[in-house]
Ligand SMILES: Nc1ncnc2c1ncn2[C@@H]1O[C@H](COP(=O)(O)OP(=O)(O)OP(=O)(O)O)[C@@H](O)[C@H]1O
């Protein structure tokens with residue numbers, strides 16, 4: 576006890592998790608010297624109410640498979656037990672209460688960061704947590720004006736851009752195309768075995 580742990584949080588839908596997610600999480604962990612990075616598989620992003628989402632347990636299992644040999648990267652079902660939709664401030668409140676000696680740093684894409692002042696209770700989030708932002712295609716790393724009076728603990732994660740998305744993977748599966756370069760082999764196998772993304 577008493578050790579001050581530093582954990583990075585990477586929230587997403589992960590339907591499915593792909594190699595760009597893993598590469599980014601590794602860069603995040605290494606560049607910030609974090610003990611661990613948790614992939615928070617979100618049951619329901621407050622801004623994405625897409626009913627065609629794969630079941631929570633499939634998305635979690637794929638994240639587990641993708642990360643089982645990745646040191647310091649863990650798939651987390653923490654948000655499965657919280658109220659929906661999964662507002663990040665609620666998740667973070669709960670984590671702070673449960674793990675008071677741990678510092679949680681949020682990983683946020685440049686696209687999400689540009690709109691961060693629209694996140695529920697965003698000032699509360701920034702008061703309690705450092706944030707790491709990484710570039711995404713088409714988004715500049717500028718801090719929203721509404722946040723400029725805040726004392727931000729902000730770092731930038733530099734990572735070569737990989738043009739891969741879960742949307743593209745789902746589409747390729749539906750079209751019967753190969754996805755072996757885009758997801759890890761065990762995830763490809765899981766998708767096939769369970770007939771995911773065929774409709
Ligand atoms: N190719 C990529 N490079 C860098 N970051 C990515 C990439 N793909 C996804 N991310 C980041 O990972 C986070 C979680 O991923 P998410 O589950 O939304 O995947 P996605 O591929 O963007 O999904 P979808 O295509 O279904 O919207 C996203 O908010 C995004 O910031």
Ligand SMILES: O=C(O)c1ccc[n+]([C@@H]2O[C@H](COP(=O)([O-])O)[C@@H](O)[C@H]2O)c1
Nearest residue numbers: 586587588617620622662663664694695
């Ligand atoms: O809390 C919010 O208001 C909020 C608004 C938009 C997105 N989020 C979270 O941001 C994370 C990334 O979302 P996404 O869909 O871009 O992968 C995911 O954990 C969402 O729950 C959170």
